Amino acid sequence: MSEERKDVSTRAPQSKAVELPAAISVRQLSQTIRQNPIEVIKQLMRNGLMANINEVIDYEAAARIAADFGIEARPQTVRAATKRKKPEHEETKNLPLRPPVVTIMGHVDHGKTRLLDAIRQTHVMESEAGGITQHIGAYQVEVKGQKITFLDTPGHEAFTAMRARGARSTDITVLVVAADDGIMPQTLEAIDHARAAGVPIVVAINKIDKPTANPDRVKQQLADHGLVVEDWGGDTIAVGTSAKERKGIDDLLENLLLVAEMEDLHADPNAPATGVVIEAEMDKSRGAMATVLVQNGSLKIGDTIVVGDTFGKVKAMFSDQGKHLRKADPSTPVAILGLPSVPGVGDSFSAVESERQARQIISERTVKKPATVSLASLHDQIAAGKVKELNIVLKTDVQGSIEPIRTSLEKLATENLTVHIIHAGTGNVTENDVMLAIASHGLVIGFSTGVEAGALKLAETEKIDIKRYDIIYNLIEDVDKALKGLIEPELVEVVEGRAEVRAVFPAGKKAKVAGVYVTEGKASRGARVRVMRGAAQLAESAIISLRRFKDDVREVAAGFECGVGLETFNDFQPGDVLEFVRKEKSG
Structure with missing residues (x-):
């Protein structure tokens, strides 16, 4: 046994034997052998194994670490494994139910905001009634004694931005379709985004009060895109609503509770809080403010939380009604103060035991993005x-x-x-x-x-x-x-820089030179240039001249002006954008 291992063993008191499964996360191992996760991670490093708190290690590695702390490890018996290692659903089904989290999506003019306002004004919890004092990007309503959380996001852009950061923020999507307008391109985008996330869809056929409303046409269009409504023999719930006249609101909310019941949503209110940032800004008077959705556990005043690459202590929490809160349960959205900087939307947060642990996590944290997919790889x-x-x-x-x-x-x-x-x-x-x-x-x-x-x-x-x-x-x-x-491997285009045409100068009988300002990257003589006017590409050409004042130069960095002459194009206009591109072999 190495000197380091002896040192660890002498510090740790001898304990009864523990049973370990064939695979276990570092966090679970720390809890099982009752050691600080940071000390476990350090001991793994001493044994030549780099692993963060959520990574899974095999039995041999776990048993070796347990021995380092003076704890005997044994393979978990089938009976013990059955007891401890249940399927995820089995592990959570005895925990309390939590409110569903709902995002409303759809075409820009189909009444999403008005529908949200109607829901909020009709069903804001009586205990908090009396005027909305603060907008925090999310809120809860109460229906027959049960809560529903709504994310008041701009639409599928924010929904997908959170998914892109690795956060599943929504349990159910409400797709709003105007009964007088039908499915539009943005509606189809919303459907595809919800399907890509694997989220149940409930359809609100809105504006049924209009004389030109045609719900059956909407249902046919939905069926054409794979959403067959229940009264047509399918399994998609569709509810007729009028945000203006507040019709169908109760029916919509009751159906959301029904879908939530089928989804069987549970959380552990006694666990350390984890969740996701859904909105963030720098308040002039109060500093960094983040709206977070607590997804599991309970967030409390004084908790130290790690968010992205920073951490802070929760100094104050507010509900969407502006009420000061001391505790936020699962599926509760709250605005919090106490972070030193503004986090990113979609960043996950977790409560930790101490500032020391928070610093350790951040110092060891490396952002591991999923490998991107390319045809070449x-x-x-x-x-x-x-x-x-x-x-x-x-x-x-x-x-x-x-x-x-x-x-x-x-x-x-x-x-x-x-x-x-x-x-x-x-x-x-x-x-x-x-x-x-x-x-x-x-x-x-x-x-x-x-x-x-x-x-x-x-x-x-x-x-x-x-x-x-x-x-x-x-x-x-x-x-x-x-x-x-x-x-x-193929040659792919890499954009080295972009420049905006500010003026056009004659350079001979027919030739013209673009006077440009390099806005990003660099303009280099060896690159090819794409001339863009709005979204349209006008030409792609080689550079025949690149000058700063009267001097020929090889490249010009962002923030400087220069003159650009192209081999096969001279019909420049102020406002055109030049993209300087090179071709490289793809990996």
Whole structure:
């Protein structure tokens, strides 16, 4: 036994033997042998094993660590394993039920905000009635003695942003569809986002008070997109509502409670609090304020919480009514004060025993993003068992292109991998498309369509693969080769920098030079330049001149002006954006 191991053993009193399963998390091991998790992690490191508090280690490693603390370990018997290692549902079913968390999504003009207001005004809890004093991005209502939590988010963008950060914040989605307007493109996006998250959908057919309302047409459109309502023989709950006249509100809420009952939602109010940040801002008078949703355990005044890469002590908590709270139970949204900086929306938080433990967790924490999927690396990821489903966001130029591409791609599925089109639509690739790919660990395919600048920038930052094609055969062939491991490393475009055209100068009889301001990255002579006017690409050309004042230069950094001349394009206009791109081999 090493000197280090002897030192640990002498510090720890001899204990009765403990039974350990074949695999156990570091946290569970710490609880089983009654040692500080930080000390357990340190001892793992001394044994050459790097593991954080949530990672799972095998029996041999766990038994060795237990021995280091002077505790004898034995393999867990079948009877003990059955008792201790129940399926997740079995472990939680004896815990108290918690309120469901609901997000309302749908098209921008179909009455989401008005419906939320009607619910809130009708069913705000009587104990807190008397005027809303504070907006915190979420609130609870009470229906027949049971609570429902609503996330008052802007829509599926925020919903998916939280998923992209690894947080499941919602139990049920309410899809709002106007009875006089029917399903719109944003409605379809909301459906796809909810399905990608695996969240039950309840439909609110809103504005039924309007003379032009046609609920049956909405139901037919829903059925066309795979949501068959109950009165048509399906299993999707649909409720007619009028936010203006407050009709159907009670029916909608009762159905949400019914879905929650079927979902069987439980939480342990006695555990240390864990949850997710749903809103955050810097208040001028009070400092960093975060709205958090407590998902398990109970958050209390004085708790030390770790959020992202920072920590703080909860100094004050407020309900959506502005009431000071001392404790927040599971599924309760609260605004908290006490963090030193503003956390990110979607950041998870957890209560810890002490500031020392919080510092230790942050010092050891490394952000482990799930491996992104690309066609170039797809086969290797399948072989390694890392990918079992290829999620694709598909954007095309016209509606008629979607079905043949979808059908052809889904036919490429193999025994080891399913091809799933999680969203399909027309138009340019947007930031929202990239966000859905991030949240679903997928990729984006564009057919005869462009990519918005914001989407391109986000994809570069998050390493999301965007593939663009003009010929369906090439699209299908590339995905097929990727699945079979036949695709070769290809040259991919990397945007080195962007510049905005501020002025246009003559440079000879017909030639013109763009006077530009480099807004990000750098402008370099060896790059090719894409000329963008709005979302449209006008040209791609080589650089023939790059000058600062009268000097020829090799590159110009962000924050400086320069003159750019292109080989095959000179029809510049102020406001055009030049993208400086290079081609590199993809990994």
